[in-house]
Every structure is written in C-alpha cells, then in structure tokens.
Amino acid sequence: MKNKNRIYCTLLLLFAILSSCKNEGEYHSVSDRIAAEEVPYHGTLSSEELLAGRDLIKITEGDHIFLIPERKSQIKSFACIECHSKPLSQMKEPDKTKAHWDITIKHANIETMNCASCHNPQDMNNLRSLTGSKIDFDLSYKLCAQCHNTQFKDWKGGAHGKKISGWTPPRASMTCVECHNPHDPGFSQRWPAQFNTKKAIERKEGLDH
Ligand code: HEC
Ligand code: HEC
Ligand code: HEC
Ligand code: HEC
Numbered sequence: 001m002k003n004k005n006r007i008y009c010t011l012l013l014l015f016a017i018l019s020s021c022k023n024e025g026e027y028h029s030v031s032d033r034i035a036a037e038e039v040p041y042h043g044t045l046s047s048e049e050l051l052a053g054r055d056l057i058k059i060t061e062g063d064h065i066f067l068i069p070e071r072k073s074q075i076k077s078f079a080c081i082e083c084h085s086k087p088l089s090q091m092k093e094p095d096k097t098k099a100h101w102d103i104t105i106k107h108a109n110i111e112t113m114n115c116a117s118c119h120n121p122q123d124m125n126n127l128r129s130l131t132g133s134k135i136d137f138d139l140s141y142k143l144c145a146q147c148h149n150t151q152f153k154d155w156k157g158g159a160h161g162k163k164i165s166g167w168t169p170p171r172a173s174m175t176c177v178e179c180h181n182p183h184d185p186g187f188s189q190r191w192p193a194q195f196n197t198k199k200a201i202e203r204k205e206g207l208d209h
Contacts, residue, residue, distance in 0.1 A: 031200050034192060056172055057138060064156045067172035069164075070138045078137065080124035088121050106184040118143055118182065144176045151176075 027033040054074075056067040072078050083091070083099070091099075107113050120128035127135040127143050135142050145152035154160035161179065164172040176182075 035200070037191060059139070061156050067164075067170055068138075068141070068175045069172075069178065071140065071175070071177060072137050075137060078125075084121075084124035103183050106186065107182070140182070141176045144180075144182075 027036060054069045057070050058065065058067055077083075077100075105113055105115075116128075117130075118127055120126065120134070123134060125137075127137060127140055129135055129143065130146055141152070141155070151160050155173070155176070158171070158173065161176070162174045164174060
C-alpha cells in the first residue's frame with residue numbers, strides 16, 4: 001500500500017515539473033514570446049535617415065520618371081577590376097579559399113542561374129543582360145526586370161517596393177537590390193519585431209474581471 005502511494009506521489013511530482021512553464025526560452029503563447037523578445041521602437045527609423053548621404057539618380061522608364069539611390073558606394077568589393085584585370089582561369093588559386101566564398105546562389109535553379117548569368121567575366125565592373133549587353137550596377141533593376149516583369153511594372157508604378165520620403169514630387173523609390181539580395185532574393189520567415197502588447201494586456205485584464 002505504502003509503495004503504491006509513493007509511486008502516485010512521484011508521478012504527481014513529475015507531472016508538476018513537466019507542466020510548469022518556468023523553463024527559460026519557453027512561453028505560454030505566441031504573443032508572450034513576441035512580447036518578451038520585442039525590440040523597443042524609438043520612432044526614429046525613417047527612409048531619409050536610411051539614405052542619408054546617398055546620391056539619388058534620375059531614371060526614365062516609359063512614362064515614369066523618378067529617382068533611385070545609387071548602389072556602387074554600397075558594394076564593398078567594387079571596383080571589381082581592382083582584382084579582375086585578367087581572365088578568371090589565371091586568377092584561381094587552388095590552395096587558397098575562394099575569393100567570394102560567402103556568396104551562394106539561392107535563386108531559381110543552378111542550371112539557369114550561375115555567376116555568368118548576371119556577371120561578365122570579361123567586364124566585371126558591369127552587369128550583363130541575357131542578350132549580352134552591359135548594365136550599370138546602379139541600374140541593376142534592369143537586370144531583374146528581364147525575368148520579373150510583373151514586379152517591375154508594379155515597381156515602376158509605385159506599387160511594389162518602397163517610396164522614399166513622402167508623396168510630394170520629386171518621387172524617389174528604393175531599388176530592387178535595396179531589399180532583395182540578388183544571390184538569395186527570398187525572405188525567410190521571422191518574428192515580428194513589434195507587437196502591441198498594451199492592447200493584448202488590456203484585453204486579457206478585461207476578461208479576468
Ligand atoms: C579582392 C579581389 C577581388 C575583388 C575586389 C573582386 N573579386 Fe571576384 N574573384 C576574385 C578571385 C581571386 C576570383 C577567382 C576565383 C576564386 O578564388 O573564387 C574571383 C572570381 C569571381 C567570379 C567567378 C566565381 C566562380 O565561382 O566562377 C565572379 C562572378 C566574380 N569574381 C565577380 C566579382 C564581382 C562582380 C566583383 C565586384 C563587385 C568582384 N568579383 C570583385 C577576386 C576579387
Ligand atoms: C541574378 C543575378 C546574379 C547572379 C546569378 C549572381 N550575381 Fe553577383 N551580383 C548581382 C547584382 C545585381 C549585384 C549588385 C548588388 C548590389 O547592388 O548590392 C551583385 C554583386 C556581386 C558582388 C559584389 C557584392 C559585394 O557586396 O561585394 C560579388 C562579389 C558578386 N556579385 C559575385 C557573384 C558570384 C561569385 C556569383 C556566382 C556564385 C554571382 N555573383 C551571381 C547579380 C547576380
Ligand atoms: C534569368 C532570369 C532571372 C533574373 C535575371 C532574375 N531572376 Fe529572380 N527569379 C528567377 C526565377 C526563375 C525565380 C524562381 C521563380 C519561382 O520559384 O517561382 C526567381 C525568384 C525570385 C524571387 C523570389 C524568391 C523566393 O524565394 O521567393 C525574388 C524576390 C527574385 N527572384 C528577385 C530578383 C531580383 C531582385 C533580381 C535582380 C537582381 C532577379 N530576381 C533577377 C529568375 C530571374
Ligand atoms: C522596399 C523593398 C522592396 C523593393 C524595393 C522591391 N521588393 Fe520585391 N518584394 C519585397 C517584399 C517584402 C516581397 C514579399 C516577400 C514575401 O512575401 O515573402 C517581395 C516579393 C518579390 C518577388 C516574389 C514574388 C512576389 O510578388 O511575392 C519578386 C519576384 C520580387 N519581389 C521582385 C522585385 C523586383 C524585380 C524589384 C525591383 C524592380 C523589387 N522586387 C523591389 C520587397 C521589395
């Protein structure tokens with residue numbers, strides 16, 4: 001009899017431990033997790049600040065004339081010809097780590113998309129279109145537009161991508177590569193950085209009373 005009681009007690013204790021939520025990194029609900037990991041918002045992050053000191057260039061695409069930020073100052077390994085002054089075959093050093101080891105392509109499938117789809121080994125300082133003509137790094141949206149016509153049309157009209165500053169002219173817009181990494185353009189899922197916890201708490205308190 002005593003033994004049976006002991007087993008019951010042990011089981012009860014185990015259940016209590018397992019069902020308690022005191023373990024670190026565990027939350028009762030999704031909103032608890034967001035509330036705990038929330039990044040405080042200070043209300044200062046504006047596109048003007050994001051683009052401070054960047055030159056804007058004027059582009060004309062069909063009926064649309066607007067400004068986009070230049071890119072070259074943001075590309076850390078530009079100018080490419082500082083290294084790419086000779087053919088690739090002469091640059092490869094088998095014993096060394098690859099120069100661009102940190103770049104892996106996660107864009108369409110590898111048969112259709114490789115370095116040479118967009119870069120020209122004979123002219124690294126420029127991008128290359130599918131038909132072989134050169135595209136300036138500042139105008140890389142032209143590269144994307146070849147295959148993503150729907151998004152390109154939306155972007156021209158101001159529906160895809162973000163307008164910089166307000167609606168008053170001159171219009172300025174972020175360019176594709178400000179948001180999408182050309183080598184890996186998709187976005188992975190992530191937790192929202194902001195959550196209106198005040199509302200949620202008020203709602204919960206309302207239910208408790
Ligand atoms: C500091 C030197 C350096 C700079 C700057 C540089 N590269 Fe390279 N790159 C190399 C070397 C060395 C190779 C030869 C292959 C290797 O080591 O991976 C290479 C290879 C490449 C390849 C071929 C990769 C492959 O796997 O076939 C591409 C494409 C490329 N570079 C593009 C660029 C572009 C575009 C820029 C400018 C935005 C640039 N590189 C700037 C050193 C450089
Ligand atoms: C879909 C087209 C596309 C493909 C495929 C592609 N690139 Fe790029 N790459 C770009 C564009 C566009 C930029 C300029 C991005 C920007 O403005 O920040 C760029 C930038 C770069 C840079 C400069 C980045 C930096 O910050 O220093 C290097 C180096 C580079 N590419 C190498 C490669 C190599 C190596 C491959 C193959 C493994 C490759 N790229 C494949 C379009 C492409
Ligand atoms: C040669 C054609 C080609 C070019 C050039 C090209 N893409 Fe793509 N892109 C594709 C294909 C094919 C897919 C895969 C479509 C699919 O899965 O439905 C894709 C997928 C994407 C996706 C969705 C990725 C995802 O995982 O959801 C984005 C975003 C994207 N591309 C942006 C760009 C940007 C930005 C550029 C210019 C720097 C660009 N692409 C240039 C062909 C291209
Ligand atoms: C201000 C940021 C921003 C700019 C600029 C931008 N995009 Fe996007 N793009 C996004 C977001 C956000 C998504 C949605 C991703 C998701 O739902 O996972 C997206 C989705 C896409 C997709 C995937 C298909 C879809 O509609 O969901 C493609 C392809 C794409 N963009 C291409 C482009 C091209 C080409 C340009 C330039 C002409 C561009 N984007 C400019 C933010 C941007």
